[in-house]
Amino acid sequence: MNAAYSGVPRWLIAVAAAGALFLVLPLAAIVLRVEWLRFGELITSDSSTAALLLSLQTSATSTVLCVLLGVPLAFALARTRFWGQRVLRALVLLPLVLPPVVGGIALLYTFGRQGLLGESLRILGVDIAFSTTAVVLAQTFVALPFLVLSLEGALRTAGTRYETVAATLGARPTTVLLRVSLPLVGPGIVAGAVLSFARALGEFGATLTFAGSLQGVTRTLPLEIYLQRETDADAAVALSLVLVAVAVIVVALAHRIQEGDAREP
Amino acid sequence: MRRPLRSTAVSAVVVLLLTGCGSSAPAAGKTLNVYAAASLQAPFSDLASEFEDSNPGVSVQLNFAGSSDLATQIIAGAPADVFASANPATMERVSDEGLLASPARVFATNVLTIVVGEGNPLGIDSLDSLADPAVSVVLCAPQVPCGSAAETLQQAAAVSLNPVSEESSVTDVVGKVSSGQADAGLVYVTDAKAAEDSVDAVPINEAKQAENLYPIAVVRPGNLATEFADLVAGERGRDVLSAYGFGDQKQ
Incomplete structure (x- = not known):
């Protein structure tokens, strides 16, 4: 820390403090609203634990899918050049800015019973309507861009020096990918996966529109909170705090990983 | 030259922030705030414009949402004049807080x-x-x-x-x-x-x-609020509501 010159004018600190307050105050409000005497009972009810378990399970599955699909996609976007690449990148990142309910409608008309692929899926004997698979699809749809975006950034920062050396030493592309590129951006992949997990955990709109809501099958924690709010505001607040806590852990984890990444030579 | 320009920019931002935060209520005339269950959107929009026609200078602000959301808002101090709920239990939540200025009466049914x-x-x-x-x-x-x-x-x-x-x-x-x-x-x-x-x-x-019962009640006492509730629960209200499929309790 250099005390002589902080590098920013004082008024900026004041505005920054207002910005931070704007983000932190609502979280403090949740903590203050929690009915601590009933907290344990509220978050351990059958419906709450079912929702939490379902959320963790589907978000973990979605994260695995995001890594499997997103890593190759990020490499293709960062390391190759092809016609329409810019358009593809824009389209891939679209779910970041789309309202989730739009994502849900889009998925409905793709994988729904009467959707684009619905008939083909039906012939194959697959019916994902109102199934946990539908939840995972919705979460993967909204979370995938996070992994692609953060990994593509990591790949561009890392550059291609080591890969070039490996290739001149006679390594085949697959060997270069597995032995050089992937280890190099490993922390980037983990950070992207953590972000995807967090996004999947918070998924609400697309799940509600596309997958439905049934305890233990499709009703994830955000949907449970939304429903509890109808009758038991205290339960909704308690569950919100659980979700906030999980999100804080996830963000802290991602931060640590990225810091560790930055400290590496 | 630079300094004044900067402070002008800062005050412009401050003004924007302040005006952005203030609520913009219609200035002229009287406003009647009607909080109604989302399912009442179509008939209440019709009735509200009729009410405005027969009461010049009065503007009816309709706030449609789920009944329990509305009840929560009213209990939290939202400025509702009239509340129409999609079930008696939700109306009771508001009534239990002592926030109703008139007894609730059932004006429609739904099956x-x-x-x-x-x-x-x-x-x-x-x-x-x-x-x-x-x-x-x-x-x-x-x-x-x-x-x-x-x-x-x-x-x-x-x-x-x-x-x-x-x-x-x-x-x-x-x-x-x-x-x-x-x-x-x-x-x-x-x-x-x-x-x-x-x-x-x-x-x-x-x-x-x-059968589902729809109660209506006056929240903030006032002639306009009472008149609007009377319109909804009266002959004309029944005609409009039945055109949208609602039932009449007396049937």
Whole structure:
């Protein structure tokens, strides 16, 4: 820390403090609203634990899918050049800015019973309507861009020096990918996966529109909170705090990983 | 030159922030704030414009949302003059807080109906036919009014349904049926009527046994609020409401 010159004018600190307050105050409000005497009972009810378990399970599955699909996609976007690449990148990142309910409608008309692929899926004997698979699809749809975006950034920062050396030493592309590129951006992949997990955990709109809501099958924690709010505001607040806590852990984890990444030579 | 320019920019930002935060209520005339259950949107919009026509200078601000959201807002101090709820229990929550200026009175009723895809491809004709495991049925969750009505109806008719999904709003139930994801759903007659372009309705014989009552009450005392409640609960209100499928309690 250099005390002589902080590098920013004082008024900026004041505005920054207002910005931070704007983000932190609502979280403090949740903590203050929690009915601590009933907290344990509220978050351990059958419906709450079912929702939490379902959320963790589907978000973990979605994260695995995001890594499997997103890593190759990020490499293709960062390391190759092809016609329409810019358009593809824009389209891939679209779910970041789309309202989730739009994502849900889009998925409905793709994988729904009467959707684009619905008939083909039906012939194959697959019916994902109102199934946990539908939840995972919705979460993967909204979370995938996070992994692609953060990994593509990591790949561009890392550059291609080591890969070039490996290739001149006679390594085949697959060997270069597995032995050089992937280890190099490993922390980037983990950070992207953590972000995807967090996004999947918070998924609400697309799940509600596309997958439905049934305890233990499709009703994830955000949907449970939304429903509890109808009758038991205290339960909704308690569950919100659980979700906030999980999100804080996830963000802290991602931060640590990225810091560790930055400290590496 | 630079310094004044900068401070002007800063004050412009401050002014923007301040004006952005202030609420912009209509300046002229009187405003009547009516909080009404989302299902009342169509008839209340009609009645509100009639009310404005017969009371020059009065503007009716309609706030439509789920009944329990509205009750929560009113209890938290929202400036409602009139509250119309989709069930007596929600009205009671407001009443229990001592926030009603008039006793609540029932002005309309609503019953459940089955909605199916257009043309009723599965030939569903009764509540019993929804119990067939091959039929995928979507209900409202028991926590929301249309879901608790569906539970009452199942008990009254001695039918037990296994829904594939319990949605948190009627819109979501209709959406699942109109998109073909589900074969059938239970919603109110008025919802089915509003969505008649995309779904077909199949009446339920036992429907009357789970009739839903809509109470209205004055929250902030005032002549306009009382007059509006009278209009809704009166002859004219009944005509407008029945045009949208609502029932009359006296029938």
